[in-house]
Amino acid sequence: MTGYQWWWQARYSDENGASGFVLANELHVPVRRPVVVSLTAADVIHTFWVPSLHGKKDMIPGRDATIEFRADKAGVYRGQCAEFCGYEHALMAFSVTADPPAQYEAWAARQREPAAQTSDGRAARGRDVFLTQDCARCHTVRGTPAQGSIGPDLTHVASRQFIAAGTLANNRGNLAGWIIDPRTLKPGTAMPPTRLPPDDLQALLTWLETLK
Numbered sequence: 001m002t003g004y005q006w007w008w009q010a011r012y013s014d015e016n017g018a019s020g021f022v023l024a025n026e027l028h029v030p031v032r033r034p035v036v037v038s039l040t041a042a043d044v045i046h047t048f049w050v051p052s053l054h055g056k057k058d059m060i061p062g063r064d065a066t067i068e069f070r071a072d073k074a075g076v077y078r079g080q081c082a083e084f085c086g087y088e089h090a091l092m093a094f095s096v097t098a099d100p101p102a103q104y105e106a107w108a109a110r111q112r113e114p115a116a117q118t119s120d121g122r123a124a125r126g127r128d129v130f131l132t133q134d135c136a137r138c139h140t141v142r143g144t145p146a147q148g149s150i151g152p153d154l155t156h157v158a159s160r161q162f163i164a165a166g167t168l169a170n171n172r173g174n175l176a177g178w179i180i181d182p183r184t185l186k187p188g189t190a191m192p193p194t195r196l197p198p199d200d201l202q203a204l205l206t207w208l209e210t211l212k
């Protein structure tokens with residue numbers, strides 16, 4: 001898990017020959033199994049904290065730390081950055097979902113897949129909008145040419161419950177608001193505003209919603 005101002009990158013490494021994957025602001029773990037998470041930070045000091053699961057652990061740029069915990073009950077646990085890491089520190093939440101092992105494995109198998117291919121014309125147009133706007137400079141969508149690494153990996157963004165580190169429920173209206181004007185919602189975020197003709201914006205939203 002890497003802390004950024006102001007979001008979390010979760011990187012699942014390869015295991016048993018299966019490829020790894022990257023997502024944002026969410027960890028999923030098998031219930032009643034010990035989990036070890038490596039922690040670091042990309043910019044300033046952040047603190048990884050899921051109050052119901054473990055104590056606070058600092059994430060320091062250039063230094064590796066690990067934390068071990070176990071979720072004894074299935075469910076969704078809320079985590080929060082517990083270090084004052086800048087202006088939008090309060091908008092830096094994440095979640096840990098503990099599932100029975102088979103359900104966890106099914107989730108991980110879906111996350112490993114590249115982005116869903118689309119045959120829908122409107123969604124395909126949305127993908128082209130994404131690739132011709134600046135989005136791909138900062139975001140990766142595996143299975144497309146987009147390989148940016150400044151912002152969250154969006155390969156399965158539609159599978160997430162929240163966007164922008166717990167700031168907004170993941171729905172079409174909030175996605176639109178975020179894309180048009182992220183800096184009103186989270187002043188100081190690295191993501192710039194994007195003005196798009198309404199048809200392009202709607203197509204882009206339709207495509208993002210296919211990324212389950």
Ligand code: HEC
Pocket residue numbers: 005006007024025130133134135136137138139150151152154157160162163164165175178179186189190191192194204
């Ligand atoms: C300069 C880099 C940059 C550009 C360009 C950019 N983004 Fe972002 N984007 C970010 C960063 C950084 C975040 C994380 C912000 C946060 O949560 O604090 C983000 C977050 C997002 C999220 C929320 C993801 C999540 O899981 O929380 C979506 C969706 C998104 N961007 C879509 C887009 C689209 C669509 C475009 C093009 C119109 C775009 N971005 C352009 C940097 C960028």
Ligand SMILES: [Cu+2]
Pocket residue numbers: 003004006045046047081082083084085089092
């Ligand atoms: Cu922080």
